[in-house]
Amino acid sequence: MVAESSSSQAISVTLRVWRQAGPDQPGRFVEYPARNLNSNMSFLEMLDVVNDELAVKGGEPIAFDNDCREGICGTCSLVINGKPHGPHRGVATCQTYLRSFHDGDVITVEPFRAKPFPVIKDLIVNRKAFDRIMQAGGFISVRTGSACDANAIPVPKDAADLAMDAAACIGCGACVAACKNASAMLFVGAKVSQLGLLPQGQPERDQRVRAMVKQMDAEGFGSCTNQYECSAVCPKLISHEFIARLNRDYLKAVIRSAFTPISANASSAAG
Ligand code: SF4
Ligand code: FES
Numbered sequence: 001m002v003a004e005s006s007s008s009q010a011i012s013v014t015l016r017v018w019r020q021a022g023p024d025q026p027g028r029f030v031e032y033p034a035r036n037l038n039s040n041m042s043f044l045e046m047l048d049v050v051n052d053e054l055a056v057k058g059g060e061p062i063a064f065d066n067d068c069r070e071g072i073c074g075t076c077s078l079v080i081n082g083k084p085h086g087p088h089r090g091v092a093t094c095q096t097y098l099r100s101f102h103d104g105d106v107i108t109v110e111p112f113r114a115k116p117f118p119v120i121k122d123l124i125v126n127r128k129a130f131d132r133i134m135q136a137g138g139f140i141s142v143r144t145g146s147a148c149d150a151n152a153i154p155v156p157k158d159a160a161d162l163a164m165d166a167a168a169c170i171g172c173g174a175c176v177a178a179c180k181n182a183s184a185m186l187f188v189g190a191k192v193s194q195l196g197l198l199p200q201g202q203p204e205r206d207q208r209v210r211a212m213v214k215q216m217d218a219e220g221f222g223s224c225t226n227q228y229e230c231s232a233v234c235p236k237l238i239s240h241e242f243i244a245r246l247n248r249d250y251l252k253a254v255i256r257s258a259f260t261p262i263s264a265n266a267s268s269a270a271g
Contacts, residue, residue, distance in 0.1 A: 014033055014107070015032045016029045020122055041098050064123040065124045073170065077172060078110070080093065090236070117176060129184075165239070166242055167194045171187065183223055185223070189238075192249055
C-alpha cells in the first residue's frame with residue numbers, strides 16, 4: 001500500500017484473480033495484466049477494463065458484485081491482498097483506488113470466504129443468510145402510513161447517536177469474511193442495536209434478539225472469540241462494542257423469557 005496522491009499517473013499491475021465457474025466447481029487463480037491505467041481509476045473500474053479486454057478476446061468476464069459504487073449498498077465484496085475490502089481502514093472495495101498500489105504490484109483478488117457465504121461464481125458469493133437473519137427480526141412493526149411524527153418521540157441524544165452508528169452497517173459481510181470463526185456477530189449486533197436503542201424498537205426487543213441470534217446460529221455462522229478482525233475490516237467502522245451490546249441484550253431476553261408465564265411466551269411467539 002502507498003500513500004495516496006490525487007495527481008494521476010499511469011500504473012500497471014498484475015491481477016491474480018480467483019476464477020470459479022460455479023458453486024460446486026473447483027476454483028483457481030488466473031493472472032491478468034492491467035496495463036497503463038490511470039491511478040485515479042477505482043479498483044472496480046480496473047476490473048471493468050480487464051473484463052472489456054477479456055470480452056474482446058472472446059474470454060469469460062470476471063464475475064464480481066457491485067451496485068452503488070459509493071460505499072452505500074454493501075454489495076461489493078472482494079478480498080484484496082488477503083484483506084476484505086482491501087488496504088484502507090473504513091473504506092469499501094468500490095471506493096478503493098489504484099493510487100493505493102505501486103506500479104508493478106501483483107494484486108490477489110478473492111471472494112469473501114466463509115461457509116455461510118458459498119461462492120456463486122468467481123468473486124460473487126451468496127449472502128442471502130444475512131437476508132434471512134433480517135427477516136427473522138430485523139424490523140419494527142409499524143403500520144405503513146400511520147407512523148407518528150418522528151419529532152413526537154423524544155430520543156436521548158446519546159441513544160440517537162449510537163443508533164445512527166449502528167445503522168451505518170451496510171450488510172456487506174466483510175466482518176464474517178475476516179473472522180476465523182465466520183462470526184456474524186458484528187453485523188447482528190449492529191442490526192439489533194440500531195432498533196433496540198430507540199423507543200420504536202422496544203415492543204419487539206426481546207423477541208427480535210432471540211430470533212436473530214437463533215437464525216444466525218442456524219445459518220452456520222460461528223461465535224465471537226474477541227479477535228476483533230471484524231471491526232478492523234468494517235468499511236463503516238462499526239465498533240465491536242456492539243457485539244458486547246448484543247450479548248447483553250440476548251442474555252436479558254433469555255432471562256426475561258425464563259421468568260415469563262408460558263401462556264405469555266406462547267402468545268408472543270405466535271405474534
Ligand atoms: S458490520 Fe461492517 S463489515 Fe459487517 S456487514 Fe456491517 S458494514 Fe459490513
Ligand atoms: S458497490 Fe455499493 S458499497 Fe460498494
